[in-house]
Amino acid sequence: MTALEAERVRWAPRGRLVVDDVSLRVEDGATVGLLGPNGSGKSSLIRILAGLRAPSSGDVRLDGNPLAGMSRRRLARRLAVVEQEPATSQDLRVRDVVALGRVPHRPAWAPDSTQDRAVIEEAAAHAGIADRLDQRFSTLSGGERQRTQIARALAQEPEILLLDEPTNHLDVRHQLALLALVRRMPTTCLVALHDLNLAAAYCDQVFVLSQGRVVAGGPPAEVLTESLISEVYGVRARVHHDEGVVIRFLGPL
Numbered sequence: 287m288t289a290l291e292a293e294r295v296r297w298a299p300r301g302r303l304v305v306d307d308v309s310l311r312v313e314d315g316a317t318v319g320l321l322g323p324n325g326s327g328k329s330s331l332i333r334i335l336a337g338l339r340a341p342s343s344g345d346v347r348l349d350g351n352p353l354a355g356m357s358r359r360r361l362a363r364r365l366a367v368v369e370q371e372p373a374t375s376q377d378l379r380v381r382d383v384v385a386l387g388r389v390p391h392r393p394a395w396a397p398d399s400t401q402d403r404a405v406i407e408e409a410a411a412h413a414g415i416a417d418r419l420d421q422r423f424s425t426l427s428g429g430e431r432q433r434t435q436i437a438r439a440l441a442q443e444p445e446i447l448l449l450d451e452p453t454n455h456l457d458v459r460h461q462l463a464l465l466a467l468v469r470r471m472p473t474t475c476l477v478a479l480h481d482l483n484l485a486a487a488y489c490d491q492v493f494v495l496s497q498g499r500v501v502a503g504g505p506p507a508e509v510l511t512e513s514l515i516s517e518v519y520g521v522r523a524r525v526h527h528d529e530g531v532v533i534r535f536l537g538p539l
């Protein structure tokens with residue numbers, strides 16, 4: 287099992303500080319939420335943690351080993367990422383998109399093995415798109431595309447899964463099913479979320495970003511206070527602790 291950590295990570299494209307001195311650790315096997323308002327740096331940080339972008343300074347480590355020294359293929363056997371708007375060839379069938387998750391696990395140009403096909407079908411079933419495998423990706427609904435990308439990441443059989451707002455196109459049942467699945471899996475997972483109630487219900491830990499900095503981190507019941515929500519999001523809220531944490535939003539400040 288695997289832990290992912292960032293130490294003093296900064297990213298400043300053309301002098302604009304987007305990720306500002308972020309240190310965090312995603313513990314082995316945990317489901318960790320990455321929260322923060324629009325533009326606070328969640329997607330940028332996820333890309334850096336996934337090795338898709340080099341930080342301007344600081345380090346990202348997987349089990350203590352710097353990501354910077356790892357080959358793409360080796361990293362892809364261990365870590366999968368679902369970005370907000372992933373680039374996918376629009377002409378592929380859903381099955382082919384999910385099968386991309388198997389590429390790091392087999393020799394170049396080798397066809398799908400029986401085991402690959404079993405993993406692809408299981409991933410599709412977990413993501414709720416088993417009945418769409420023969421459909422063209424371009425003809426899917428927004429939520430089905432999102433679930434296809436999640437199936438592709440699951441087919442990668444990663445030890446670490448990074449998900450950037452995976453619930454934004456999903457109806458409420460699929461939102462709950464996805465987070466329940468992520469929580470149930472032994473995979474270490476970092477998930478960027480806007481819905482603070484979902485984060486409270488499904489995450490072991492949350493980190494809150496504001497203007498590129500981590501302003502709070504810990505169990506949701508400790509972090510998601512009325513004062514934090516007002517300071518970071520500019521929203522008045524009531525936080526109830528009777529049946530887990532339930533947040534009721536009263537309005538903007």
Ligand SMILES: Nc1ncnc2c1ncn2[C@@H]1O[C@H](COP(=O)(O)OP(=O)(O)OP(=O)(O)O)[C@@H](O)[C@H]1O
Binds near residue numbers: 322326327329330331
């Ligand atoms: N390549 C870039 N050059 C300059 N600024 C950038 C670049 N990429 C992102 N930014 C800026 O960095 C900030 C953080 O963007 P990011 O997408 O990481 O935020 P986010 O927290 O994921 O937002 P959202 O919740 O809206 O998806 C934004 O203000 C964005 O405009």
